Amino acid sequence: METFEDGGFGQISIDPKDRTLIVKKFVTKKNGMQNPKPWDTNFLLQEAICTFYFTESEFIVKLMGVNLKEKYIKTQRWPYSLRQAFYKFKITDEQKLFIFRDILYGMSHMQSRSIIHADIKCSNILYNHEDNTVCICDLGLSSIVKYAKVDVCAVEYAPAPGTKSSNGNKVIGRDMFALCITGAEIFCNIVSKEGQQRTPAELRKLIRENKVIKNERIRAGLLMMVPDDLSKAPTAMDMLKFIYGETRDLPLPAVVKNSNKRIFQEDLEFIQKTVFTIAEKYKIERPKRCFNSLVSFLNNPKRDPVNPKDYDMYISAALLIYSSLFSMPRLYIDRAFDLLSSGATREKFEEVVTIMATDVEFVNFTLNPHSK
Numbered sequence: 328m329e330t331f332e333d334g335g336f337g338q339i340s341i342d343p344k345d346r347t348l349i350v351k352k353f354v355t356k357k358n359g360m361q362n363p364k365p366w367d368t369n370f371l372l373q374e375a376i377c378t379f380y381f382t383e384s385e386f387i388v389k390l391m392g393v394n395l396k397e398k399y400i401k402t403q404r405w406p407y408s409l410r411q412a413f414y415k416f417k418i419t420d421e422q423k424l425f426i427f428r429d430i431l432y433g434m435s436h437m438q439s440r441s442i443i444h445a446d447i448k449c450s451n452i453l454y455n456h457e458d459n460t461v462c463i464c465d466l467g468l469s470s471i472v473k474y475a476k477v478d479v480c481a482v483e484y485a486p487a488p489g490t491k492s493s494n495g496n497k498v499i500g501r502d503m504f505a506l507c508i509t510g511a512e513i514f515c516n517i518v519s520k521e522g523q524q525r526t527p528a529e530l531r532k533l534i535r536e537n538k539v540i541k542n543e544r545i546r547a548g549l550l551m552m553v554p555d556d557l558s559k560a561p562t563a564m565d566m567l568k569f570i571y572g573e574t575r576d577l578p579l580p581a582v583v584k585n586s587n588k589r590i591f592q593e594d595l596e597f598i599q600k601t602v603f604t605i606a607e608k609y610k611i612e613r614p615k616r617c618f619n620s621l622v623s624f625l626n627n628p629k630r631d632p633v634n635p636k637d638y639d640m641y642i643s644a645a646l647l648i649y650s651s652l653f654s655m656p657r658l659y660i661d662r663a664f665d666l667l668s669s670g671a672t673r674e675k676f677e678e679v680v681t682i683m684a685t686d687v688e689f690v691n692f693t694l695n696p697h698s699k
């Protein structure tokens with residue numbers, strides 16, 4: 328397969344069968360060695376689910392497929408990343424304004440559903456030079472605010488140690504800080520060297536004194552984005568209003584809770600007990616939501632009923648997905664498979680995990696901040 332780009336996590340290639348798609352293969356890289364580890368599946372699931380949650384947004388890359396056996400996801404292919412585009416094209420000031428607006432649209436969509444991206448930077452923005460549009464990609468560190476992996480992002484996009492954040496570190500303001508650095512790169516030609524970190528005050532000073540930026544509205548916006556206390560940062564929506572006089576959101580999807588019409592009481596009790604016991608063993612948070620979303624999934628009138636002897640596959644699949652999203656992954660696919668007592672094949676189990684991870688209602692239930 329034609330290698331397209333080497334990401335931090337694995338290989339990015341063009342799908343040889345359909346060249347409009349990008350294949351992102353999850354292979355842990357350690358000491359130059361590439362060997363898939365069972366926990367790669369958890370990172371794959373997390374990225375797939377977070378990306379799929381925004382499938383209606385034109386400002387977030389579209390997920391087109393998940394393959395657990397080969398450990399890859401497919402997304403719609405865009406011509407360049409913004410980082411590549413800056414080398415390749417002369418982008419005008421006017422074009423930059425539209426690019427930045429699209430990034431704010433994408434972030435507004437994520438923030439209106441209480442998700443932080445946690446890795447905003449020019450190489451995670453995709454660019455189409457033909458119509459000057461962009462979308463956000465690489466949701467590999469994204470999750471609902473409390474679980475997003477903000478500590479893993481490239482240090483240049485993180486605030487310097489000691490930066491205040493009265494509500495803790497996992498706040499929308501972390502994304503706004505990274506967006507400000509990205510904006511400083513786009514409009515001010517300020518490019519951080521590897522490992523270089525700044526406090527909000529240092530970043531503001533650089534932007535205030537910058538001679539390249541011509542649009543004072545953008546300058547003021549970038550300055551507002553990084554207050555000393557990052558939990559007081561404005562949202563992407565606030566910035567859209569301030570800079571462009573626009574609003575844009577992606578309303579939370581309705582959580583459909585299908586009531587139980589199919590599962591016998593004793594099976595229901597078995598499912599509940601198993602979910603809570605395994606969640607406790609592997610320190611998976613949100614066990615109640617896991618149970619409720621699973622029961623709702625099994626009762627979805629749009630799906631064929633599941634044979635009770637296969638319930639264990641669905642329980643393990645739901646727990647694996649929740650482990651990927653709401654804990655340090657301790658329940659890996661191998662372990663989740665070992666939990667099965669029904670003698671299902673690995674292939675069948677992977678199929679069930681994929682079905683659940685790409686079921687709109689299950690994903691909405693799982694990531695919706697209001698569902699219980």
Ligand SMILES: Nc1ncnc2c1ncn2[C@@H]1O[C@H](COP(=O)(O)OP(=O)(O)OP(=O)(O)O)[C@@H](O)[C@H]1O
Binds near residue numbers: 335351402403404406
């Ligand atoms: N859908 C796509 N269309 C075009 N290019 C893409 C697409 N997805 C990824 N790329 C290119 O591949 C690069 C790496 O992809 P991605 O960020 O998803 O992988 P990653 O392993 O998380 O990388 P990193 O850790 O470096 O951020 C991107 O910076 C971009 O240049």
Ligand SMILES: [Mg+2]
Binds near residue numbers: 334450451465
């Ligand atoms: Mg990336």
